[in-house]
Amino acid sequence: MVHKYEIRVRYSDTDQMQRLHHAAYIEYLEVVRIEFLRSSGMSYKSVEESGYLLPVSTLEVSYRRGAHYDDVIGFETILEVISEVRLAFHSKLFVDSTLIATARVELACIDAVHFRPVRLPEHLRDLLSGTAVD
Amino acid sequence: MVHKYEIRVRYSDTDQMQRLHHAAYIEYLEVVRIEFLRSSGMSYKSVEESGYLLPVSTLEVSYRRGAHYDDVIGFETILEVISEVRLAFHSKLFVDSTLIATARVELACIDAVHFRPVRLPEHLRDLLSGTAVD
Amino acid sequence: MVHKYEIRVRYSDTDQMQRLHHAAYIEYLEVVRIEFLRSSGMSYKSVEESGYLLPVSTLEVSYRRGAHYDDVIGFETILEVISEVRLAFHSKLFVDSTLIATARVELACIDAVHFRPVRLPEHLRDLLSGTAVD
Amino acid sequence: MVHKYEIRVRYSDTDQMQRLHHAAYIEYLEVVRIEFLRSSGMSYKSVEESGYLLPVSTLEVSYRRGAHYDDVIGFETILEVISEVRLAFHSKLFVDSTLIATARVELACIDAVHFRPVRLPEHLRDLLSGTAVD
Numbered sequence: 426m427v428h429k430y431e432i433r434v435r436y437s438d439t440d441q442m443q444r445l446h447h448a449a450y451i452e453y454l455e456v457v458r459i460e461f462l463r464s465s466g467m468s469y470k471s472v473e474e475s476g477y478l479l480p481v482s483t484l485e486v487s488y489r490r491g492a493h494y495d496d497v498i499g500f501e502t503i504l505e506v507i508s509e510v511r512l513a514f515h516s517k518l519f520v521d522s523t524l525i526a527t528a529r530v531e532l533a534c535i536d537a538v539h540f541r542p543v544r545l546p547e548h549l550r551d552l553l554s555g556t557a558v559d
Numbered sequence: 560m561v562h563k564y565e566i567r568v569r570y571s572d573t574d575q576m577q578r579l580h581h582a583a584y585i586e587y588l589e590v591v592r593i594e595f596l597r598s599s600g601m602s603y604k605s606v607e608e609s610g611y612l613l614p615v616s617t618l619e620v621s622y623r624r625g626a627h628y629d630d631v632i633g634f635e636t637i638l639e640v641i642s643e644v645r646l647a648f649h650s651k652l653f654v655d656s657t658l659i660a661t662a663r664v665e666l667a668c669i670d671a672v673h674f675r676p677v678r679l680p681e682h683l684r685d686l687l688s689g690t691a692v693d
Numbered sequence: 694m695v696h697k698y699e700i701r702v703r704y705s706d707t708d709q710m711q712r713l714h715h716a717a718y719i720e721y722l723e724v725v726r727i728e729f730l731r732s733s734g735m736s737y738k739s740v741e742e743s744g745y746l747l748p749v750s751t752l753e754v755s756y757r758r759g760a761h762y763d764d765v766i767g768f769e770t771i772l773e774v775i776s777e778v779r780l781a782f783h784s785k786l787f788v789d790s791t792l793i794a795t796a797r798v799e800l801a802c803i804d805a806v807h808f809r810p811v812r813l814p815e816h817l818r819d820l821l822s823g824t825a826v827d
Numbered sequence: 828m829v830h831k832y833e834i835r836v837r838y839s840d841t842d843q844m845q846r847l848h849h850a851a852y853i854e855y856l857e858v859v860r861i862e863f864l865r866s867s868g869m870s871y872k873s874v875e876e877s878g879y880l881l882p883v884s885t886l887e888v889s890y891r892r893g894a895h896y897d898d899v900i901g902f903e904t905i906l907e908v909i910s911e912v913r914l915a916f917h918s919k920l921f922v923d924s925t926l927i928a929t930a931r932v933e934l935a936c937i938d939a940v941h942f943r944p945v946r947l948p949e950h951l952r953d954l955l956s957g958t959a960v961d
Contacts, residue, residue, distance in 0.1 A: 436727065436737075437580050437720040441573040441628055441875075447883040448571055448857070451850035452705040459704065459763075469704075470763040473843075481849040484888040491882070491942070494575055495727075495738040540893070570861065570871075571854040575741075581749040582723070585716035586839040593838065593897075603838075604897040607709075615715040618754040625748070625808070629861075629872040674759070705850055707843040709896055714839050762843055 426556045428461045428502045434494050444491035450518070451484065454528055457500045458514050465556045467549060476537045477546055482511070483531040490525040492518075498525070504557045509544040510534050512553065560690045562595040562636045568628050578625035584652070585618065588662055591634045592648050599690050601683060610671045611680055616645070617665040624659040626652075632659070640691045643678040644668050694824045696729045696770045702760050712759035718786070719752065722796055725768045726782050733824045735817060744805045745814055750779070751799040758793040760786075766793070774825045777812040778802050828958045830863045830904045836894050846893035847900075852920070853886065856930055859902045860916050867958045869951060878939045879948055884913070885933040892927040894920075900927070908959045911946040912936050 438449035459469045472479065492498055499519040507513055511533050518526040534545045545553075572583035593603045606613065626632055633653040641647055645667050652660040668679045679687075706717035727737045740747065760766055767787040775781055779801050786794040802813045813821075840851035861871045874881065894900055901921040909915055913935050920928040936947045947955075 435720065436574060436723055437582055439575040440570060441575065441577040442880055442882060443575040443577075444882070446571050447886065448850050448853035451853055452703065455704055455850070468763065478844055480844060480846070480890065480893070482890055484849065484886065484890075486886040488882065488884055488886075495736065569854065570857055576746055576748060578748070581752065582716050582719035585719055586837065589716070589838055602897065612710055614710060614712070614756065614759070616756055618715065618752065618756075620752040622748065622750055622752075629870065704842060705848050708838060709841040709843065709845040711843040711845075716839055 426503070428464060430457050430460050430500045430502070431497050432456060432500070434492050434496045434498065436494055439494045442491070444493060447486070447488060450486060450526060450528070453498065453500075454514070454516060454530055457502055457516060458530065461502055461504065461514065465552050467552050472546070472549065473537065475546060477543070478535050478537050478540070479512070479532040480535065481530055482533040486526060486528045488526050490520070490523060492520055492525055496520045504553060506550070506553055506557045507531070509550065510542050512545070560637070562598060564591050564594050564634045564636070565631050566590060566634070568626050568630045568632065570628055573628045576625070578627060581620070581622060584620060584622075584660060584662070587632065587634075588648070588650060588664055591636055591650060592664065595636055595638065595648065599686050601686050606680070606683065607671065609680060611677070612669050612671050612674070613646070613666040614669065615664055616667040620660060620662045622660050624654070624657060626654055626659055630654045638687060638691045640684075640687055641665070643684065644676050646679070646687065694771070696732060698725050698728050698768045698770070699765050700724060700768070702762050702764045702766065704762055707762045710759070712761060715754070715756060718754060718794060718796070721766065721768075722782070722784060722798055725770055725784060726798065729770055729772065729782065733820050735820050740814070740817065741805065743814060745811070746803050746805050746808070747780070747800040748803065749798055750801040754794060754796045756794050758788070758791060760788055760793055764788045772821060772825045774818075774821055775799070777818065778810050780813070780821065828905070830866060832859050832862050832902045832904070833899050834858060834902070836896050836898045836900065838896055841896045844893070846895060849888070849890060852888060852890075852928060852930070855900065855902075856916070856918060856932055859904055859918060860932065863904055863906065863916065867954050869954050874948070874951065875939065877948060879945070880937050880939050880942070881914070881934040882937065883932055884935040888928060888930045890928050892922070892925060894922055894927055898922045906955060906959045908952075908955055909933070911952065912944050914947070914955070
């Protein structure tokens with residue numbers, strides 16, 4: 426499944442190069458992951474409330490073109506289930522039909538008390554196995 | 560007592576107007592308050608660890624001139640103890656000797672469990688009464 | 694005219710108090726002003742492209758309740774035309790039906806070359822006079 | 828040459844996991860690059876003023892441990908001159924003596940008018956060749 430989502434570039438996220446600042450992409454990608462989960466039937470809020478956290482363990486972004494204020498960035502995202510503990514989201518970012526960036530963000534499931542790796546909760550694994558690409 | 564502190568404008572905090580974005584001042588003012596407390600002998604971290612929070616209740620900022628990337632902003636701050644529950648920090652912001660902004664930020668002390676107003680911890684009141692202006 | 698808009702609280706905008714950080718409201722209010730203008734038939738992007746800037750001159754925010762991650766904040770905003778050079782946006786922020794904050798943000802029109810006050814462009818004044826409250 | 832720099836974790840950069848948000852590392856790394864250049868005798872501001880920009884082309888971050896509010900992060904950074912157009916900064920991040928993250932950030936030199944790749948200005952290449960690792 427390819428999840429599609431759009432985010433409009435905020436003025437406060439531009440910098441004096443008059444482009445979207447490279448760190449802001451990271452915040453947008455987080456919004457996209459959360460909406461990916463929501464569209465799969467899972468609120469990340471409820472994941473945290475049930476005692477799990479999904480912090481980012483690795484981040485890789487390749488920037489090809491800048492994005493401008495007020496541009497609408499289209500995100501196309503697929504999910505990779507790496508193990509019972511790890512997930513990765515792969516995104517392509519477009520403005521109009523131009524690829525402006527690609528990203529891979531890996532998350533590790535940890536428990537909210539001890540901050541130690543744990544298996545993803547079973548209902549999340551079940552949900553995600555239906556949406557992940559093989 | 561006037562507390563003085565300097566913060567250099569970060570590239571990521573500029574916007575496409577090629578000035579420091581107005582929301583970033585609010586983050587800088589928070590750094591300044593925390594360093595004000597530290598210089599008075601109090602770590603805000605320890606305030607939170609002892610069960611108190613100091614969220615912002617009101618914010619007033621007047622922007623006179625823009626600040627540029629790499630400018631060093633000088634903050635001159637005084638403390639007003641409004642009551643046993645409320646504090647306000649008054650800051651003047653300078654670049655070189657030009658006043659670029661003024662700010663007043665009011666904080667309310669609440670307990671970290673119920674998020675209800677409580678009196679500032681006594682040792683904080685004692686410390687601050689020595690640094691506040693009448 | 695009361696302009697209504699909704700923004701969902703982003704994870705990256707929370708802080709360790711587990712509430713929306715007070716500076717993030719300022720960025721959300723900017724999004725709201727831009728969507729207010731868009732709904733009135735004016736893109737702020739085109740305002741800048743025609744040589745005008747609308748930087749914030751004063752900011753007043755009163756915070757009553759915290760907002761949580763994933764909350765949807767409803768903004769109700771009215772416009773006040775102060776003069777031919779100055780505008781102010783007055784917003785009320787709600788989560789569910791609870792008022793969580795109020796804000797007044799004043800903007801001054803300046804020219805993009807000299808950064809000096811100028812009258813708002815006529816088509817913007819015409820548009821806004823129809824949406825402003827008396 | 829290994830460049831060393833310290834940045835204290837800001838409250839506004841924490842998230843509700845009560846750790847430094849993963850996107851804020853990216854902003855801190857930018858500060859570190861700019862201070863690296865300054866310590867080599869080059870202000871990034873003057874680079875931009877002479878018509879060059881150094882946007883990020885790729886970003887790789889590996890997060891091992893979280894950082895807390897008020898922690899002082901120590902950055903150890905070396906420079907790799909990839910070509911006459913490209914640079915990469917490799918950083919190790921420590922809190923106390925614990926490695927919490929590693930990062931590689933690649934920059935491409937472009938001209939500020941056409942946003943096209945150009946060779947790094949000669950004086951920058953000369954300066955950096957003295958500080959880069961072979």
